[in-house]
Amino acid sequence: MSQFNHNKYAxxxxxxxxxxxxxxxxxxxxxxxCSVDLRDGNQALIxxxxxxxxxxxxxxxxxxGFKEIEVGFPAASTTDYDFVRWxxxxxxxPDDVSIQVLTQARPALISRTFEALKGAKNAIVHLYNSTSKVQRDKVFKLxxxxxxxxxxxxxxxxxxxxDQNPHTNWQFQYSPESFTGTELDFAVEICNAVVAQWRPKAQQKIILNLPATVEMSTPNVYxxxxxxxxQHIAHREDIIISQHTHNDRGCGIAAAELGQLAGADRVEGTLLGNGERTGNMDIVTMAMNLYSQGIDPKLDLADIDEIVQVVKFCTQLPVHPRHPYVGELVFTAFSGSHQDAIKKCLDIQQADQHWDVAYLPIDPADLGRDYQEVIRINSQSGKGGIAYILDKDYGIQLPRWALIEFSAIVQADAEKSGEEISPEKIWRLFNNHYLEQAQGYKLTNYQVNYQQQEQIQVLIERKQQRCDIQASGNGALAAFVNGLAAEFKQQIEVLDYNEHALSKGAEAEAVCYIxxxxxxxxxLGVAIDKDILTASLKALLCAxxxxxxxxxxxxxQPA
Structure with missing residues (x-):
């Protein structure tokens, strides 16, 4: 019998x-x-x-704009404890924000948890224990x-x-962990028992969190x-029903949305869905789903590039180019028919009208993005796709975000000249626009002093004008960013960075994209050099x- 056997599942x-x-x-x-990035999300990182x-x-x-943030499990981690104290x-x-901490139902851990929270103005203490049948029978044997x-x-x-720490505004939360694998009558029974302990003295409503710790069914069943x-819980008027859905079946967002339809008040999740196994519920996607329906998500997601940059830095995880709303390709049309439909809709879309554009459920500008057409040429037709030609003939492997910008340059030139886009012309445009900028500054020389913060001195020249830049930063590239920003009084931020050895030509050379x-x-800035640091500095200067x-x-221009 094949090991791939569906009969072992019920x-x-x-x-x-x-x-x-x-x-x-x-x-x-x-x-x-409630964001759980700093606890649940952090726990899931390598x-x-x-x-x-x-x-x-x-x-x-x-x-x-989050008002509730789970910041750690201070009783189980010295790092979390120290972070809560910090x-x-x-x-x-802020005074209107509650930090939330997690603890198991064990006296020593609870005591340590309250010790970590001393001096907090608003705190949610999240108590949990496993209640599912498989946990009772096979793990705890109770x-x-x-x-x-x-x-x-x-x-x-x-x-x-x-009671011993009355100066903090306490709120209690209980999770019957693995709620989706717990018999519903037992889930109600144990939650009623917990609420009975808290309700007489509760300063605020009690949070009952019903986690899909493992997503086990279709979202409608959840x-x-x-x-x-x-329908069956006692004292509903004193209770906030919270959800915490995971994404084992790929339906974490759908489950949370349907759970909200079913009467839930609160949602726990992470930015961009990082979490154990296949991830937690993606708050950004769910919030933007509300936004696309004309509902205020109560979160400010206007600078999506910053969100992506910070999440990538903190989690060290990539963001898929097709990730809803935030991926680098989600507002990009490759298909000619899609491009035509979008263009026609945008031409007549009025600022005071409800958004109604084919293939674009929201206005990219709302997130600090823009819609981009990307020319696609069949590589087998003799014209060659842009990425295909650059990689095949020149060893240039453009990241997706870089391909988007350069493709727009190629298309603009093609529309202006009406000529066929040959591989030679693609390379000429690439070389002129990035590698041999006739009108821009050129890197003449630089020196790096490797101290606690790296210091850099860079000499750049343009039209016989020399500019000597000196700055420091967390790395040579960061120092050069700081120096350029100060010298030319500009706000400069590096959003993404890629590098690779050239797959064609001189093997010792590297190409850098910023x-x-x-x-x-x-x-976009691009540069090629035998030294990768030099390439990165040149690429920044190119941008x-x-x-x-x-x-x-x-x-x-003067008359």
Whole structure:
């Protein structure tokens, strides 16, 4: 028998829910968001975040508008404990933001958790224990009463420590972990037991978090589970129903949206979906789904490039070019028929009208992006695709984001000349635009002093004018960015960076690609050199020259 055998799996049993209401409901407001990037997301990384990465990600979450942020598991990790203390002791937490911490239902861990939270103004303590049948039978080997006792004793410990620290505004959260694998009547029973411990003294509503710790069914079944739970839980008026969906079946966002239709109030997730196994619920995608329906997501996602850059830096994970809303190709049309339809719609789209453009569900400008047409030439027709020609004939392997910009240059030239796009012409355009910029600055010389912060001295020349730049930064390239920005009084940011050895020609040479944002606009820089540091400096200068030349061409010429 083949090892690929579906017979060893059983189908998930549907919920016996009569007169279900959620299919007829509509989402008309954003849920309460809680980011778990710094705990659940961090736990899923091969290399956990450094202190610098945690600090940078926390700052981004505050900037985006999150009011609830799970910052760690301080009782289980010294790094998390120290990070929570840093947040509190250095006043990093705005008064309207609650930090959330996780703890198992064990007295020693709970005590350590409250110690970490001393001095916090607003704190959510998230208590959990596993409740699913497989966990009870095969992991803990306890009956239902034993599992309930763990949860109730944990709830009592939370209340005891909260009473001893009355200066913090406490909110309690309980998760029957692996809710989707827990019998619904037992999930209600254990949650009612926990709520009974907290409800008489609860300062705020109690959060009951119903996690799809493992996504085990189609999203409609999860919605049925949420609706059934809400129908049967006691004291609903005192409870916030929260969701925490994972993406094992690829439906984490759909499950959260259907769960919201079923009556859930709150959603936990991560930026761009990082999480255990196939990931957590992607808050950016779900928020943008609401936005595309005319609903305020209560998060400011206007600078999507910054979000992608920070998440990539903090997680050290790539972002797929087709990732919804944020991928580098999602607002790019390759198909000629798509390009034609989009162009015709954009030509008549008015600023005061509701957005209605074929193939573009939202206006890319809302996210700081723009729509781009990319010319596609059949490589077998003799004309050759741009990427195919550059790689095959010249060893240039353009990253997708670089291909988008250069393709627009090729297409503009083709439309202007009406000529066939030959491989030679593609290379000539590439060489003139990036490698041999006749009107731009050229790198004459540089020196790097490797100290705690690298210092660089760079000599550049243009039209017999010499400019000596001196600056420091976290690396030679960063120092050059700082120096150029200061010398020319421009805001310069490196958005992406790629390099590789040339696959054709001189094997010792390397090519470097840099995507920058200068004065609010994106520019590509490319350079080739035998030394990779030299190539990176030249590539940055190339991008700067693009901006410089563009601005000069816009200036009115003397009569």
């Amino acid at each position: 189908s998930f049993k549907p919920v016996a829910l009569t007169n279900r209401q959620w299919p007829n409901n509509s989402i008309n407001q954003a849920p309460q968001w 290399e956990p975040m450094s202190v610098e990465q945690k600090q940078r990600l926390f700052a981004l979450l505050i900037k985006l 947040l509190i002791e250095t006043n990093q937490i 009956d239902k009463a034993g599992i309930i006792n763990i949860a109730v004793q944990g709830a009592k410990e939370l209340q005891k420590h909260a 919605a049925d589970q949420i609706e059934w739970f809400i 995507e920058t944002k200068i004065a609010g606009k994106r520019y 700067f020259n693009q901006q410089l030349i563009t601005e000069e061409q816009r200036q009115p």
